[in-house]
Amino acid sequence: MNDPMTRPPLTIRLCGPRGFCAGVDRAIQIVVLALKKYGAPVYVRHEIVHNRYVVEGLEALGAIFVEEIDEIPAEHRAQPVIFSAHGVPKSVPADATARNLFFLDATCPLVSKVHKQAMRHERLGRHVVLIGHKGHPEVIGTMGQLPPGAVTLVETEADVDAFEPADPAALGFVTQTTLSVDDTAGVIARLKAKFPEITAPAAESICYATTNRQEAVKQAAPGCDLFVVVGAPNSSNSKRLVEVALRAGAKQSILLQRAHEIDWEAIGDISLLGISAGASAPEVVVNEIIEAFKARFDATIELAETVRETENFLVNRELRDVDLTAADMAFVNGVE
Numbered sequence: 001m002n003d004p005m006t007r008p009p010l011t012i013r014l015c016g017p018r019g020f021c022a023g024v025d026r027a028i029q030i031v032v033l034a035l036k037k038y039g040a041p042v043y044v045r046h047e048i049v050h051n052r053y054v055v056e057g058l059e060a061l062g063a064i065f066v067e068e069i070d071e072i073p074a075e076h077r078a079q080p081v082i083f084s085a086h087g088v089p090k091s092v093p094a095d096a097t098a099r100n101l102f103f104l105d106a107t108c109p110l111v112s113k114v115h116k117q118a119m120r121h122e123r124l125g126r127h128v129v130l131i132g133h134k135g136h137p138e139v140i141g142t143m144g145q146l147p148p149g150a151v152t153l154v155e156t157e158a159d160v161d162a163f164e165p166a167d168p169a170a171l172g173f174v175t176q177t178t179l180s181v182d183d184t185a186g187v188i189a190r191l192k193a194k195f196p197e198i199t200a201p202a203a204e205s206i207c208y209a210t211t212n213r214q215e216a217v218k219q220a221a222p223g224c225d226l227f228v229v230v231g232a233p234n235s236s237n238s239k240r241l242v243e244v245a246l247r248a249g250a251k252q253s254i255l256l257q258r259a260h261e262i263d264w265e266a267i268g269d270i271s272l273l274g275i276s277a278g279a280s281a282p283e284v285v286v287n288e289i290i291e292a293f294k295a296r297f298d299a300t301i302e303l304a305e306t307v308r309e310t311e312n313f314l315v316n317r318e319l320r321d322v323d324l325t326a327a328d329m330a331f332v333n334g335v336e
Contacts, residue, residue, distance in 0.1 A: 018286065022209070028329070033319040037318075037321075045069055057282075114174050122146050130152070131155070174201050223272055224273060229254070231256075242254070283332070
C-alpha cells in the first residue's frame, strides 16, 4: 500500500484559512494558562469550544468540565471557573459572584460584540430580532443578555413571515456569529422587506473567521469528488462548511472528527479531495486525516488560500503574566 506505483493519484485541495480562529485559540489558551498559573483542577462551564479532541486534551492537563457551576465541589471553590467561548447569559457570572467563585470569561470578543449590539438595540427602545439556531450556546448567551421577552429568535425566512411584533417600527436585528453567510443574507433580506424600518447592527455580526472559511470552501469545492470538513457535529460553523461545499459544487461532503471515522468503501474512487476545518478543529487532526489519505493515495497537496488571517485576541489580564510556549499548545497545534 505504500508503493506509489500501486496507489491511485489524488490531489488534495487544502483550504486556507481553516481551523482555529483567534477566539477559539484565545479560549484554549485561557484554560492552559489558568492551569499553569493556578494549578489543577480548573473548572470549565460547558465545552470550552465544540471539539471533543480539544476537550479531552484539556482534561488530560487537569481541566474539569461541568454543565453548571453548582457542580463545583466546596473544596475547589477557590479554583478558577472558566466560561466557554460561546458566551453565557448574564445570570451565570451573577451566580458565580453570589457563590464567591473566581471566574475567567473566555467569551470570544466577537460574540461579546454581538451582545453589545443587542443591548444597544434594547437600550434605544428596539425589540431585538436574533437570527440564529435555537438551543445553540451562543444563542442562549446572547438572549440571556436581555430581559425575558426582549428578544425574538428567527432561524428561517418562514420564521420572519410568521413574526408579528408589537411595534414594527421599533426593531433591531443581530445574528449568531457562526451562520451561513448566504442563508443569513436571505433572512436579513426578508426582514428588511417586511420591516423596512428595522435597524441593522452597527457592524457585521457574522464573524470574520466564519466568512473567511466559507469563502475558501466556495473557491475550493467546485470539481471535488469529496470535500472533507474537519469538525464536530455540534459545531455550527463546521456544519455550515459542509453545506457550503455541496452548494459550491462538491459531489459529496462529509464532516469528520477523526481519521478513524473515514468510511473508505463509501468514499470509493476519488481524484480530487477538498479539505477544510471548522473554527474549533485543531490542526493536529487535520494533519491526521491528510496522513490517512496519503497512506492510501499518491497524494499531492495544493493550497487553496483566499486570505491570511492575522487577528489575535489578548487573554484575560489576570493571565498575561504567564508565559505561553509552543509546547503548551502542541496538543492542538502539533510540533513545528
